[in-house]
Amino acid sequence: GQQVMQIPQYQHVQEGEDFTTYCNSSTTLSNIQWYKQRPGGHPVFLIQLVKSGEVKKQKRLTFQFGEAKKNSSLHITATQTTDVGTYFCAGKETSGSRLTFGEGTQLTVNP
Amino acid sequence: EAGVAQSPRYKIIEKRQSVAFWCNPISGHATLYWYQQILGQGPKLLIQFQNNGVVDDSQLPKDRFSAERLKGVDSTLKIQPAKLEDSAVYLCASSLGGNSYEQYFGPGTRLTVT
Numbered sequence: 001g002q003q004v005m006q007i008p009q010y011q012h013v014q015e016g017e018d019f020t021t022y023c024n025s026s027t028t029l030s031n032i033q034w035y036k037q038r039p040g041g042h043p044v045f046l047i048q049l050v051k052s053g054e055v056k057k058q059k060r061l062t063f064q065f066g067e068a069k070k071n072s073s074l075h076i077t078a079t080q081t082t083d084v085g086t087y088f089c090a091g092k093e094t095s096g097s098r099l100t101f102g103e104g105t106q107l108t109v110n111p
Numbered sequence: 112e113a114g115v116a117q118s119p120r121y122k123i124i125e126k127r128q129s130v131a132f133w134c135n136p137i138s139g140h141a142t143l144y145w146y147q148q149i150l151g152q153g154p155k156l157l158i159q160f161q162n163n164g165v166v167d168d169s170q171l172p173k174d175r176f177s178a179e180r181l182k183g184v185d186s187t188l189k190i191q192p193a194k195l196e197d198s199a200v201y202l203c204a205s206s207l208g209g210n211s212y213e214q215y216f217g218p219g220t221r222l223t224v225t
Contacts, residue, residue, distance in 0.1 A: 004153075030211070033213065033214075042216040043154065043202070043204075043214075043216045044216070088153050088154075090153075092210045092211070097159075098167050098210065100156075101153035101154045
């Protein structure tokens with residue numbers, strides 16, 4: 001079945017440093033979504049990417065979808081303590097209906 | 112707009128007991144999902160409903176788990192009998208349509224099986 005892998009599993013940064021998490025799928029995706037889960041909270045939708053090579057920005061967050069639609073990345077510029085949480089990618093296969101979540105990247109930010 | 116409601120928020124049971132979780136999605140959302148999230152892992156889809164029909168239950172352990180959404184609105188997920196490995200957070204989510212729409216998650220039910 002489809003596998004969605006994320007690296008790194010954990011990332012510790014100093015406030016102000018940049019952060020990137022990578023998502024790779026074993027199969028071609030029709031779309032990919034990104035979610036953020038704060039400690040003790042539930043996943044909250046951030047963005048959806050659909051087109052090959054698509055790049056979207058939300059303030060300090062930049063999301064990319066690979067040309068082959070099998071990988072994606074989330075980059076945060078100048079992290080803040082409010083960025084703390086686990087970031088999940090979730091991909092939908094072109095041939096399927098299920099959204100498969102990655103294992104997430106847990107970000108901690110030291111003030 | 113009210114969010115996705117779930118109850119109970121916490122539940123502790125002994126193995127071999129049964130337990131039920133309830134979810135009320137956002138009004139007007141046709142698609143409802145139940146996920147299992149084990150500590151340190153991503154959410155794993157158990158079952159997806161479109162209105163009151165099942166779209167995907169391929170990852171639902173049907174020998175012990177069951178779910179229903181009889182009137183196409185709220186839903187219940189049941190585990191009978193529970194095993195130790197069922198300890199997890201059970202998340203309900205809803206969306207306007209299928210998997211090309213953003214999903215709105217409820218607060219989850221934290222289940223501990225002792």
